[in-house]
Amino acid sequence: MAGRSVVALVAIAEVVASDLADHLDRRGHDVRTARRLWEAESLLSAKGLDVVVVGDGLTPAEGRDLLRTFGGQSGPAFVLICRPTELVDKVLGLELGAADVVESPINVRELAARIGGLLARRGRGTQELVVLENSTVDLRSALVMHASGEEEQLSPGQIALLKLFLSRPRKVLTRDDIMAAAPAENADAFDRSIDSRIVRLRRKLDTESIITIRGAGYRFDPPAGAPPRRPEPSENQE
Secondary structure: OOOOOEEEEEOOOHHHHHHHHHHHHHOOOEEEEEOOHHHHHHHHHOOOOOEEEEOOOOOHHHHHHHHHHHOOOOOOEEEEEEOOOOHHHHHHHHHOOOOEEEEOOOOHHHHHHHHHHHHHHOOOOOOOEEEOOOEEEEOOOOEEEEOOOOEEEOOHHHHHHHHHHHHOOOOOEOHHHHHHHOOOOOOOOOHHHHHHHHHHHHHHHOOOOEEEEOOOEEEEOOOOOOOOOOOOOOOOOO
């Protein structure tokens, strides 16, 4: 399995950088930071980076110099943050090969999503996303991203249960099936505890896609328009 992708945050305000680093870490990326130009040059010279995000703590010219020196086809992808009034600098950055230019003030969640999409296009994506009615789940980081912007963490047992449903869409799973393939996280795995686990999972995912089949068990019906998910090789398939 490929290692975690590495994102460098350069000259981004400390509070914003900390929040962004937290978002990126939860999505499976390693984060490196540099606050000054000389620190950035040292960090980028060491190589091994996948994406470099250059904040407006540097001048536009300094950001472009980093892009010229360390970018290119063999280098990391660059995302430049610029002020809304700096249209010329935005165009120059794109012409020099920046992968993206984002205006400040930035939305941290949006920027983290842009970085994830950029990594995916470069074959370095770490996300495995499941799109539901009101939320998106990143299976690898066990993170639920709600349409409201709120994020929640899934437990290992909840991830195992969700993966079981995803591996057998539109098939009824009995309580015995669930207990065998996705056992509870504690010894309390009696018949009725399955019902409680399903209720908690539905609530956390904000979904109605897990259907109760009275007297038989449960069935996962993928929401209309949701892209099909390819099971991982390690998952059991029928």
